[in-house]
Amino acid sequence: MERQRPTPTSRDLFPFAAARPVQKDLLADALRVLSSRGHLVAHAPTGVGKTAAALTAALQVALEADKKVLFLTARQSQHRIAVETLRAMADGLPSLRVVDAISKQSMCLYNNAFRFYGAFHEFCNFMVRTRSCRYFYRDNTAMVEALEERPLHAQEVVALGREEGACPHRAAMQASERAHVVVGDYNYLFSDLTERILRHLGCSLEDIILVVDEAHNLPERIRAELEVSLGPSEVEEAAREARPLDRRASLRISTLARQLSAALSSLETEGVVEAEFLTAPLVRSLARGPGRPPEVGEFVEDLRVLGRGVVAQEGRSTLLDLATFLERWVRPGEGVLRTAHPAPHGSLTCRLLDPAVIAGPIFAAVHGSIVMSGTLHPGEMFADLLGLETHRRLIAYYPSPFPPSHRLVIAHPTLTTQYDRRSPGMSRAYAEVIAQVASAAPGNVAAFFPSYELLAEAGGALTAAGLPKRLLVERRGMDKGQREGLVAALREANAGAGALLLGVLGGSLSEGVDYEDNLLKVVIVAGLPLTPPSVEAEALRSYLSVRLGRGKGYDYAYVYPAVNRVLQAAGRGIRGEGDRAVVVLLDRRFLDPRYARYFPSDFAPRPTLSPAPSVARFFTAPRVGDGDAPEEGGRGRAPRRGMARAPGGGEEADPQTLPPPRPGWPAPGRKG
Numbered sequence: 001m002e003r004q005r006p007t008p009t010s011r012d013l014f015p016f017a018a019a020r021p022v023q024k025d026l027l028a029d030a031l032r033v034l035s036s037r038g039h040l041v042a043h044a045p046t047g048v049g050k051t052a053a054a055l056t057a058a059l060q061v062a063l064e065a066d067k068k069v070l071f072l073t074a075r076q077s078q079h080r081i082a083v084e085t086l087r088a089m090a091d092g093l094p095s096l097r098v099v100d101a102i103s104k105q106s107m108c109l110y111n112n113a114f115r116f117y118g119a120f121h122e123f124c125n126f127m128v129r130t131r132s133c134r135y136f137y138r139d140n141t142a143m144v145e146a147l148e149e150r151p152l153h154a155q156e157v158v159a160l161g162r163e164e165g166a167c168p169h170r171a172a173m174q175a176s177e178r179a180h181v182v183v184g185d186y187n188y189l190f191s192d193l194t195e196r197i198l199r200h201l202g203c204s205l206e207d208i209i210l211v212v213d214e215a216h217n218l219p220e221r222i223r224a225e226l227e228v229s230l231g232p233s234e235v236e237e238a239a240r241e242a243r244p245l246d247r248r249a250s251l252r253i254s255t256l257a258r259q260l261s262a263a264l265s266s267l268e269t270e271g272v273v274e275a276e277f278l279t280a281p282l283v284r285s286l287a288r289g290p291g292r293p294p295e296v297g298e299f300v301e302d303l304r305v306l307g308r309g310v311v312a313q314e315g316r317s318t319l320l321d322l323a324t325f326l327e328r329w330v331r332p333g334e335g336v337l338r339t340a341h342p343a344p345h346g347s348l349t350c351r352l353l354d355p356a357v358i359a360g361p362i363f364a365a366v367h368g369s370i371v372m373s374g375t376l377h378p379g380e381m382f383a384d385l386l387g388l389e390t391h392r393r394l395i396a397y398y399p400s401p402f403p404p405s406h407r408l409v410i411a412h413p414t415l416t417t418q419y420d421r422r423s424p425g426m427s428r429a430y431a432e433v434i435a436q437v438a439s440a441a442p443g444n445v446a447a448f449f450p451s452y453e454l455l456a457e458a459g460g461a462l463t464a465a466g467l468p469k470r471l472l473v474e475r476r477g478m479d480k481g482q483r484e485g486l487v488a489a490l491r492e493a494n495a496g497a498g499a500l501l502l503g504v505l506g507g508s509l510s511e512g513v514d515y516e517d518n519l520l521k522v523v524i525v526a527g528l529p530l531t532p533p534s535v536e537a538e539a540l541r542s543y544l545s546v547r548l549g550r551g552k553g554y555d556y557a558y559v560y561p562a563v564n565r566v567l568q569a570a571g572r573g574i575r576g577e578g579d580r581a582v583v584v585l586l587d588r589r590f591l592d593p594r595y596a597r598y599f600p601s602d603f604a605p606r607p608t609l610s611p612a613p614s615v616a617r618f619f620t621a622p623r624v625g626d627g628d629a630p631e632e633g634g635r636g637r638a639p640r641r642g643m644a645r646a647p648g649g650g651e652e653a654d655p656q657t658l659p660p661p662r663p664g665w666p667a668p669g670r671k672g
């Protein structure tokens with residue numbers, strides 16, 4: 001009889017010769033939590049090695065419990081490190097089957113230029129249904145076998161598909177069924193694709209161990225995915241589109257456009273409205289013309305059918321957009337915000353306030369999960385917003401493995417972007433300090449502002465200041481290529497005097513770019529980017545106050561999104577072990593205990609009225625050894641894992657010691 005092979009352990013699976021101490025902690029926590037069917041919410045800064053730790057733990061538990069690992073990311077660029085790590089794991093475990101898949105549109109072999117994924121989706125369906133796609137029906141056996149043989153990057157799968165003349169996405173989905181690990185996008189589980197993806201994976205949510213990478217993006221991604229807007233002009237365009245296809249439908253749609261226009265003209269300001277604001281004129285419009293008026297649901301389906309025909313011909317359809325909007329608007333549901341903006345640029349918007357409505361049931365159903373990011377602070381907020389059940393979740397903070405002496409954090413005690421203190425004089429003062437810091441720093445400097453308006457005000461004054469560095473400016477609406485051009489210019493400038501990059505907090509340059517090889521020597525945070533009051537922010541505060549408690553409503557709606565944007569930007573300076581950088585916080589509120597208490601305890605800045613000399617000293621002073629005392633003014637080493645300051649200044653329990661068994665939380669090590 002054949003001897004059964006033992007299940008590989010984390011020792012066999014871990015892809016590197018040795019783990020860092022903090023990486024070992026993360027791995028041990030992940031193993032214990034996943035073995036207990038829990039959720040690990042991990043704040044693990046750059047350098048911890050979280051991808052290798054999370055994949056090792058998830059795969060070990062998946063192999064033991066016959067589950068599948070789904071590793072989801074916010075961006076295609078984040079797939080690379082996951083696939084590279086899995087390749088290294090496959091060196092020790094050749095039977096490991098991995099599939100890396102990006103969106104169907106990005107893997108399609110037709111040169112498609114559809115603006116909206118929905119329109120591409122209709123195109124692909126049409127091509128398959130009518131057997132017009134020459135790649136879909138090709139025999140792809142060899143390709144699926146190649147995918148099962150060793151982990152391939154999605155781009156390699158596309159290249160292989162081109163060689164074989166077979167649809168790469170179809171082959172990836174077919175190989176997913178037998179894969180141990182699938183790397184994909186957030187919308188695989190957190191959108192209306194979920195059921196289709198589960199069919200491809202050949203399993204149910206209960207069979208999935210989920211790893212969410214860069215998870216600080218997930219709540220916003222879920223909200224953005226479901227946000228839809230519509231104005232009378234789009235409704236009129238849909239009426240024009242329908243005219244040659246169905247005159248009665250066209251008449252009903254143009255009546256709706258007129259009635260919507262009238263309703264928006266009666267408004268004085270933007271405000272929250274009920275679903276009836278649109279459904280009442282819609283029902284009246286459906287009564288136009290002879291015969292029985294259709295129900296709203298029937299009408300939406302009719303629009304969809306008409307729209308599909310238009311997409312097949314033209315590649316896009318406003319009728320389809322209208323159908324999607326109406327469907328979302330009339331759908332009853334908790335945590336949905338409907339707003340109306342008055343004419344002349346009137347429109348309706350439908351947003352999801354509460355990502356937990358979508359994410360909560362998914363996390364409740366999966367076998368277990370690791371929700372991780374370098375800036376998951378405070379972990380409790382992300383766990384609450386994603387609806388992670390309190391009895392299954394463990395929130396853990398891991399310190400940066402890099403020597404604290406490699407980073408200096410300083411703050412200016414008088415400058416501020418506080419709304420009632422803004423003035424041309426304040427903008428000039430910002431420009432002056434930024435110019436001084438840029439002159440004192442040895443290489444590239446980035447200054448990130450709370451908004452494009454503040455960037456323009458200070459940036460205008462900076463141009464005149466006669467900088468010794470090249471000035472690079474992020475502009476609203478820049479595409480990916482233009483932003484990459486700015487990063488390339490930074491690389492070029494690094495060889496000489498360096499450049500000063502001006503960008504916005506919360507933008508791609510302050511969050512999505514990995515400035516490798518110490519490309520940024522100084523990161524300036526030019527203001528505290530608190531969420532400005534708006535109808536949406538107020539609705540969110542009041543909704544979360546009811547769901548989670550009054551204090552959390554304000555903090556989660558206004559303060560913590562700003563904290564996360566600051567931590568993301570501040571983290572751009574140090575990306576590797578040998579990097580050294582200064583973070584200059586230009587807002588007195590960073591020193592005010594009312595705001596400082598929201599930041600992690602290793603982010604305590606030293607006040608200084610003259611940041612430039614401190615920056616110059618940091619780079620010219622003799623280096624102290626790694627692990628030695630921090631630079632002058634630092635406030636000691638990063639907190640021990642699990643002893644990070646909790647929001648509001650309290651301390652959380654050390655996650656080394658799992659919480660005592662509570663109802664529904666099985667003892668560590670026991671299968672749930």
Ligand code: SF4
Binds near residue numbers: 110124133136168170
């Ligand atoms: S089946 Fe594949 S190749 Fe054909 S249209 Fe769809 S995605 Fe493109």
